[in-house]
Amino acid sequence: MDAELRKQRRLAATKARRNVFTETVHPKSYFELMTDEEREAFFARERKRSTTALKQRKIRKTILTAIGLVIACSISLLALVPIFFTFLNSFMSSDEIISNYSVIFQSMSGHNSSGATYLSRTPVLKLIPEEVTIKQYTTLLFMNPAYLFKFWNSIILTLPIVGGQMAVACLASYSFARYRKKRREVLFFSYIILMLMPFQVTLVPNYMIADTLGILNTYWAIILPGVFSTFAIFLLTKYMRQIPSGYIEAATIDGATEWQIFTKIAIPLCKNAIFALTILLFIDYWNMVEQPLVLLTDTELQPLSVFLAQINEPEIGIAFAASAVYMIPPLLIFLWGEEYLVEGISRSGIK
């Protein structure tokens, strides 16, 4: 009994020493202390403060969004101007273009052997043609067979390279993604180095190899190295490494063969990436310049990209229409598959 009492007293003393109150202050009491007017005033003050703060925040946010929109709009305008410029100008008549832009090429020395002539004149930048004609297009497509041949050359060079490289890259990147070993990483690293190498580095040996294979000055001289380029492998391997290993294990347990895993799991999962890559590769090879210049000495065989840059100057009258027609296939592909492209590109960058 004594001990019990002592214990309780000790507890009370300890609590008192530590200033521990078992009773809590009732939350109401703060407001109850106020008079009604005070309370009203308090609430009014608080309401006002919070509304002004909210308003300020809203204003700041609107201003920031407006600034952001202005920046984004101006940058996208910069991105779009050249494209619109080309298309709008392609509907001008040739005379108008020559009167507007011929001064530009008088001052250029680029491919012109006579050198630059610095006559100070100003070109007229016009976006809207005075009279809308499709004469440029008709001259280009019906009077100028060379152009159509070059267009066909571009297609016949680009499509096999893109298709072939995708097929080879799917197989190779599957093997790189599925089996990671030290030595294979070294091989992968060397693939990356090869991907980064500019074409000019191996220009001479490539020329010699094409010569010994007897494919110099044929389409194969460009198609074959293009098919085995390692760019697609790099991107696709990065993508395939994201496939959860659980999928593959589950398929193995269900008795799928290696080829089935490849065709039924890996490829469908990488559909977006394959699509995006196809577009990227198409643009890349559609724009080929160096390879045809060196490996195709016969100008008949050269693609449009080389030809167009050469006719810019002498035939400015149809240059814009030529550019527009040349731009149409990539733009169509882009509009058609933009969603896949964005999806495919985006996933390749995240680890």
Added chain:
Amino acid sequence: MGLSEKENSSFPKETETRVRPGSQLAPENKTTESAASRHAAVKTTPKKTRSKKRADKAADDHTGNYAARITPKAYETLVPGDIPEFEDTPERRALVEKRKKGRFMRRLRDWGIFTGYLTPSFLGVLVFFFLPLIMLLFTSFQKSPTNTDFVGFRNYERVLTNDAFIAASKNTLTFALISVPLAVVLALFLAMLLNSGLPGKSVFRSILLNPMMVPVASVVLIWQVFFSYNGVINGWTAQFFQLDKIDWLKSQYAQVVIMLLFLWKNLGYNMVLFLAALNAIPGEILESASLDGAGPVKRFFAIKLHYLSPTIFFVGIMSLINSFKIFREVYLLTGDYPFDNLYMLQHFMNNKFTQLDYSLLSSGAIVMCIVMIIIVGVLFYAESRFDSDVEE
């Protein structure tokens, strides 16, 4: 008490025997013993994953390497029955043999599959990329393609003292060093701008992705119209600011003009990559950081940058590739011999090709290869270091 102390002190050293203190395995029982000791070795020796101690500890915690964490006291409660023990019977031996064989066959099959999938690509790369490089290496030590005398490093001396080569590599390097970081930073800025709740995000995204699609000849035409001596830009500056006309592509600003072209072409692609990476950052972490009082700047440098690092490396590599590809435009705009500060390594090689100076070309190419291997190697090493940080 004394005994347990002794055990304590000797605990970390005796890794082999400690798992089987009272094991009844006979010493002549070879296969099982080796199996058991291998078992023990795997369990007890801490895995040296990376040189960092923290990584070690984390790896032990996650991989379930409990043996590394067992205290001596807890260890005493392990009874011999806990350790699997195998009798040395002929069946068991046969099983072990079979398993060994199976493992070998499986590894062989894996290797076969790997090689099978890789073969088409590897053969092509061998013929069209590795073989040329090896030929390049040979010709770089020869006097000339017709006179195949070994001349040692004479060609390298020649190329490294060649003014054109030095100027070209300087230009290429400057271009890459300025434009690649600029492309990364601007794209990141744009991505963050679009990601900050701007209306019409996807519209802007597709608009900015558009320049990537414009073919090279069209780009060249547009740039000619805008930046030549009698071009549109000069017309504007003369009209509005009364400035003197400059021939942009033949002045000190030539590289700036090309950089503009490079950025115009590649910002969209880089931005899409960054947008995806920004969306992949877990929102809870950002939220909790902002609750802890981290401002936007702090949040960016402490959290976002960390998550973005793989993407930054990827974008950097892609921009590096594209900065080499910009040669097409430069070549079509300005021809074989552009203004001094646009003379790139590719121009040098192209010109040496047309001049038939193959030995100089090949030694220059090899020098470029070596520099590139070093750069990419450093990039990848850095990436793997950053990756390991993120995984932790």
